[in-house]
Amino acid sequence: MNPTSPSSDLRGTTLINHWQAGVPVTTGRVLTPLLAFLMALAAIGLVLAGIRVVSPLGPFSAMNSVYAWGIWKTFNVMTLTALGSGPLALGIAAWVFNRQKLHVVMRTALVSGFLFYATGLIALGFDVGRPWNFYSAAMPWRWNSESAMLEISICMPLYCAVFLSFEILPLFLERLYYTGSAKSQAFLRHISPRIRKAYPFVIIGAYVIPLMHQSSLGGLLLLAGDKVNPLWQSPAMPWLYLIAAALCGFSFTTLLLLIVCLRYGRKLDQDVLTELANLLSGLCFFFLLVRAVDLFWRGQLHRAFALDMMSLLFLLESSLILIPAVALRFRRLRETPRVLLNLSVLACLGGMLYRFIPTSIAYKPMRSTSYFPSAPELVMAVGYISMGIVAFVFAINYFAVLPGEASAWDHAYRPFGWRRRNVAPKTLSLTPVTALERGA
Amino acid sequence: MSLLTVALTRRQAFKAMFGIGSTAISVAMPREAMASEEHPAHPVAPPDAVAMLYDSTLCTGCKACMPACNEANGLAADTLLSGGIWDMPTGLNSQTKNIIELYEDPKSDEFAFVKKQCMHCLDPACVTGCPFGSLAKVEFGAVTWNSSLCIGCRYCEVACPFEVPQFQWESWNPKIVKCEFCYDQRLKEDLQPACTAACPTGAVIFGKRDALLDQAKGRIAAAPDQYYENRVYGEHEAGGTQVLYLSAVSFQKIGLPKLGNTSLGHYATKVTSVIYKWLGGPLLMAGVLGFAIRRNWNRHELERLQHEKETGFPDQL
Numbered sequence: 001m002n003p004t005s006p007s008s009d010l011r012g013t014t015l016i017n018h019w020q021a022g023v024p025v026t027t028g029r030v031l032t033p034l035l036a037f038l039m040a041l042a043a044i045g046l047v048l049a050g051i052r053v054v055s056p057l058g059p060f061s062a063m064n065s066v067y068a069w070g071i072w073k074t075f076n077v078m079t080l081t082a083l084g085s086g087p088l089a090l091g092i093a094a095w096v097f098n099r100q101k102l103h104v105v106m107r108t109a110l111v112s113g114f115l116f117y118a119t120g121l122i123a124l125g126f127d128v129g130r131p132w133n134f135y136s137a138a139m140p141w142r143w144n145s146e147s148a149m150l151e152i153s154i155c156m157p158l159y160c161a162v163f164l165s166f167e168i169l170p171l172f173l174e175r176l177y178y179t180g181s182a183k184s185q186a187f188l189r190h191i192s193p194r195i196r197k198a199y200p201f202v203i204i205g206a207y208v209i210p211l212m213h214q215s216s217l218g219g220l221l222l223l224a225g226d227k228v229n230p231l232w233q234s235p236a237m238p239w240l241y242l243i244a245a246a247l248c249g250f251s252f253t254t255l256l257l258l259i260v261c262l263r264y265g266r267k268l269d270q271d272v273l274t275e276l277a278n279l280l281s282g283l284c285f286f287f288l289l290v291r292a293v294d295l296f297w298r299g300q301l302h303r304a305f306a307l308d309m310m311s312l313l314f315l316l317e318s319s320l321i322l323i324p325a326v327a328l329r330f331r332r333l334r335e336t337p338r339v340l341l342n343l344s345v346l347a348c349l350g351g352m353l354y355r356f357i358p359t360s361i362a363y364k365p366m367r368s369t370s371y372f373p374s375a376p377e378l379v380m381a382v383g384y385i386s387m388g389i390v391a392f393v394f395a396i397n398y399f400a401v402l403p404g405e406a407s408a409w410d411h412a413y414r415p416f417g418w419r420r421r422n423v424a425p426k427t428l429s430l431t432p433v434t435a436l437e438r439g440a
Numbered sequence: 441m442s443l444l445t446v447a448l449t450r451r452q453a454f455k456a457m458f459g460i461g462s463t464a465i466s467v468a469m470p471r472e473a474m475a476s477e478e479h480p481a482h483p484v485a486p487p488d489a490v491a492m493l494y495d496s497t498l499c500t501g502c503k504a505c506m507p508a509c510n511e512a513n514g515l516a517a518d519t520l521l522s523g524g525i526w527d528m529p530t531g532l533n534s535q536t537k538n539i540i541e542l543y544e545d546p547k548s549d550e551f552a553f554v555k556k557q558c559m560h561c562l563d564p565a566c567v568t569g570c571p572f573g574s575l576a577k578v579e580f581g582a583v584t585w586n587s588s589l590c591i592g593c594r595y596c597e598v599a600c601p602f603e604v605p606q607f608q609w610e611s612w613n614p615k616i617v618k619c620e621f622c623y624d625q626r627l628k629e630d631l632q633p634a635c636t637a638a639c640p641t642g643a644v645i646f647g648k649r650d651a652l653l654d655q656a657k658g659r660i661a662a663a664p665d666q667y668y669e670n671r672v673y674g675e676h677e678a679g680g681t682q683v684l685y686l687s688a689v690s691f692q693k694i695g696l697p698k699l700g701n702t703s704l705g706h707y708a709t710k711v712t713s714v715i716y717k718w719l720g721g722p723l724l725m726a727g728v729l730g731f732a733i734r735r736n737w738n739r740h741e742l743e744r745l746q747h748e749k750e751t752g753f754p755d756q757l
């Protein structure tokens with residue numbers, strides 16, 4: 001990444017450039033009461049998931065053969081992986097479109113994205129009815145190449161287990177470098193140039209594969225045909241799902257950065273946040289444009305303003321995206337952290353609604369059954385989400401995830417809140433140590 | 441020095457060639473795809489396609505087909521509603537592959553029976569969606585389910601426009617329950633399906649699809665205004681099905697959905713089959729992205745070394 005030099009405080013706000021490197025959180029307790037509560041929720045969710053393994057799906061969920069996909073698929077996977085598309089959206093902006101400023105927040109996006117995908121995949125693992133047959137994934141001759149479901153069931157685990165894991169590997173190696181023995185440090189010095197060699201090639205896969213499966217998530221619903229309301233059922237759905245993923249990726253990363261910086265009392269960085277806000281606004285406009293052209297093209301524009309339930313949902317979803325799109329055009333608004341936070345919440349909600357509605361609310365099969373998630377289903381879904389939050393809090397406390405001032409990087413004294421094993425804590429000199437150290 | 445530059449250029453040239461090659465392939469793809477389309481909009485029935493013709497006006501609602509089906513498929517009777525006395529399912533469910541339903545208009549005395557089972561579409565959406573080919577269209581056009589390939593994702597239930605596949609929610613080893621045209625049980629042994637064999641009134645009959653379609657049209661021609669819309673349901677619906685319906689009352693009233701004539705498989709895969717043919721689209725994308733990433737990476741590396749020299753802070757990936 002390319003650390004920026006602090007810029008002058010133009011408008012007398014607190015927004016000056018403070019993000020130069022990933023710096024772990026070293027202040028305050030890790031285990032707060034809220035975190036303990038979330039851990040308890042995650043534990044309850046996991047216990048229920050464990051019971052689900054030895055029990056059929058029926059007693060657990062309210063799903064039925066008409067509404068065959070419950071909240072685990074429609075929310076934990078279809079909706080939340082859109083929020084977890086930060087690594088895709090920011091990565092492409094940073095590495096393909098050369099938005100250098102975004103490199104400093106990539107780690108935040110990567111860790112949150114990894115956790116969304118990981119928890120989504122766990123949810124999926126407990127949702128499928130015959131998981132023992134999944135070994136077919138390793139046998140390409142069994143693949144039904146025209147199935148969007150195949151693309152998702154192969155690419156999602158592959159992306160999470162190989163590409164995202166590779167991208168967050170430097171976090172672990174860096175920590176090992178600062179806390180490990182001399183031998184492990186020598187090994188890391190040996191291995192990190194190799195990781196750098198492979199990195200530009202691996203990230204090609206890390207962008208192509210989510211482009212494929214995020215669009216396939218929309219492609220899934222094409223086969224559902226008339227069951228999905230015509231406001232959403234469209235041949236453009238794969239593209240819209242992809243754009244919504246990018247939109248959610250940008251807005252959620254902005255939101256997350258603002259929230260954690262508030263929580264841990266970190267200073268913000270105007271340049272990076274402005275970059276994110278500009279890209280978010282552009283994507284919101286692009287999404288609405290594609291949506292409008294698609295509706296017009298299919299001649300369904302009248303439904304959008306029929307003011308029935310579906311039309312109101314559509315208008316809600318569109319206005320949730322339109323408000324940040326317009327508001328972020330104004331410098332005054334975009335440079336006020338509180339407004340930016342609120343607008344990114346709106347954009348997140350809009351994108352999530354677009355991803356959630358076609359699979360659930362606008363999904364109306366002809367048989368008159370209904371679906372509302374049962375209590376264990378909801379508890380498990382909440383449990384997976386809390387698991388992700390808990391893991392994120394641990395990650396930012398023990399790894400250099402969150403962006404901060406490079407000078408806050410206190411290598412010698414308190415690396416990651418842990419004392420270095422073989423260096424006496426007396427050596428407080430900063431630059432001589434770091435000059436030789438190269439993070440992976 | 442010149443060797444070094446050549447090596448770099450060569451890599452870039454390789455990327456560019458890769459990109460151009462993939463573009464050419466993906467441009468050439470559509471024509472190729474059209475020539476031998478896997479999911480035509482209006483599929484043609486293969487010559488060995490069998491079918492069922494169900495004439496709602498002939499059905500007396502005796503339900504003889506239901507126990508016959510249960511017996512042939514080894515299904516237990518659904519006695520939940522009848523207090524353990526007789527088979528009384530409320531619809532297709534995890535132990536009912538075939539059911540006779542009654543439609544009754546509460547205002548007039550209009551009524552009709554309807555037989556529900558898998559429609560054995562010519563281009564089934566469930567088969568298109570099934571990730572590992574557990575559901576497959578086999579000999580005679582029967583759509584069958586293979587327990588050893590199914591992962592239980594239930595995409596078939598989302599995809600099926602007739603809402604036929606049923607998942608065993610109460611089972612530890614859940615199966616997808618759907619009519620398989622008695623393929624394993626009877627069709628293979630040159631026997632007709634259990635339901636058509638059991639039908640006493642000839643309301644549901646078995647035969648080649650072409651012959652049955654002719655027969656159905658013959659019945660319509662013989663009694664011009666007896667049948668709803670004077671047409672056969674299933675001739676064109678969702679690209680055509682191998683179960684054909686004749687009815688005196690509206691098809692939608694007896695629970696057959698109003699569907700377009702294009703097969704869902706065609707609608708869902710007409711774009712993706714071009715993009716994903718021989719992975720052309722993803723490879724092209726990889727080429728384009730790789731080119732840009734490589735260029736930006738090299739710039740980034742130069743800046744990184746410069747920065748490390750200046751500040752002493754290591755770069756983080």
